[in-house]
Amino acid sequence: MKSAHALLTVIVALACWPSAAAERTPAPEGAQVYILWPRDGQVIPGGNLWVRMGLRGAGVCPAGVARSGTGHHHLLLDTDLPPLDEPIPSDRNHLHYGGGETEARLEGLSPGKHTLQLLLGDQNHTPHEPPLYSKKITISVP
Amino acid sequence: MKKFVIAVGGLMVLAASLVLADATPAPANAYVYIGWPNDGEELEANKPFRVWFGLRHMGVAPAGVKHANTGHHHLLIDTDLPPLDEEIPSDRNHLHFGGGETETLLELPPGKHTLQLLLADDNHRPHKPAVYSKKITVYAK
Numbered sequence: 001m002k003s004a005h006a007l008l009t010v011i012v013a014l015a016c017w018p019s020a021a022a023e024r025t026p027a028p029e030g031a032q033v034y035i036l037w038p039r040d041g042q043v044i045p046g047g048n049l050w051v052r053m054g055l056r057g058a059g060v061c062p063a064g065v066a067r068s069g070t071g072h073h074h075l076l077l078d079t080d081l082p083p084l085d086e087p088i089p090s091d092r093n094h095l096h097y098g099g100g101e102t103e104a105r106l107e108g109l110s111p112g113k114h115t116l117q118l119l120l121g122d123q124n125h126t127p128h129e130p131p132l133y134s135k136k137i138t139i140s141v142p
Numbered sequence: 143m144k145k146f147v148i149a150v151g152g153l154m155v156l157a158a159s160l161v162l163a164d165a166t167p168a169p170a171n172a173y174v175y176i177g178w179p180n181d182g183e184e185l186e187a188n189k190p191f192r193v194w195f196g197l198r199h200m201g202v203a204p205a206g207v208k209h210a211n212t213g214h215h216h217l218l219i220d221t222d223l224p225p226l227d228e229e230i231p232s233d234r235n236h237l238h239f240g241g242g243e244t245e246t247l248l249e250l251p252p253g254k255h256t257l258q259l260l261l262a263d264d265n266h267r268p269h270k271p272a273v274y275s276k277k278i279t280v281y282a283k
Contacts, residue, residue, distance in 0.1 A: 059242025
């Protein structure tokens with residue numbers, strides 16, 4: 001009976017072990033995420049633009065699909081990097097491209113300065129280990 | 143028994159033709175283009191340069207992944223579009239990017255060359271309607 005109890009404890013422990021936060025997807029070696037367009041400091045009349053999302057040394061794959069050497073883009077708008085060991089928030093400052101999109105359409109950005117930064121997420125929207133993110137750039141809408 | 147065999151045979155032929163005819167649909171506004179280099183660009187011969195694959199209103203998925211409104215890129219070099227109702231050939235004129243890549247490094251010998259992108263579904267077959275870019279010309283010098 002005692003051994004059955006011990007076995008149950010082990011089973012419960014194993015079931016709780018692989019928490020999503022603890023097991024991050026390894027980043028492909030040498031992979032690099034960058035914003036191809038717009039350029040840092042670019043002026044965007046009208047506040048409408050396509051952001052071209054660049055990825056080197058890795059591939060794009062829709063969210064929910066496990067495939068090594070891939071991820072999907074997240075565009076951070078006017079915000080800093082979120083915690084890198086948990087799923088990326090989904091809100092107006094953290095835009096998800098879970099359909100495997102490689103360009104992001106932004107419309108109606110208000111006049112003033114805005115920051116853009118890319119962060120790649122794995123099939124569960126969690127950044128890789130090490131995380132793959134671009135330089136944060138600033139654009140301005142006159 | 144004979145009738146049964148004929149019926150089964152007929153169903154198999156029907157099933158096969160449905161599989162062949164069943165091209166993956168693409169949205170009407172899907173747009174694939176070569177973001178770099180530009181049409182007419184002069185490049186240094188035998189030196190790697192980047193080709194950037196542009197895609198709007200659709201997403202990228204690795205080959206073998208079935209996901210609505212996605213495909214993977216194929217770069218056609220110095221060749222015309224292949225037949226659009228069958229699998230894209232895989233050779234030095236038809237480069238496959240089945241890992242979901244969205245750019246590549248390319249090196250060309252001196253001369254005039256053409257580049258064109260053609261998107262394909264999880265089975266390397268073009269969508270319906272086919273999603274392909276303008277064919278551009280670059281000069282390696």
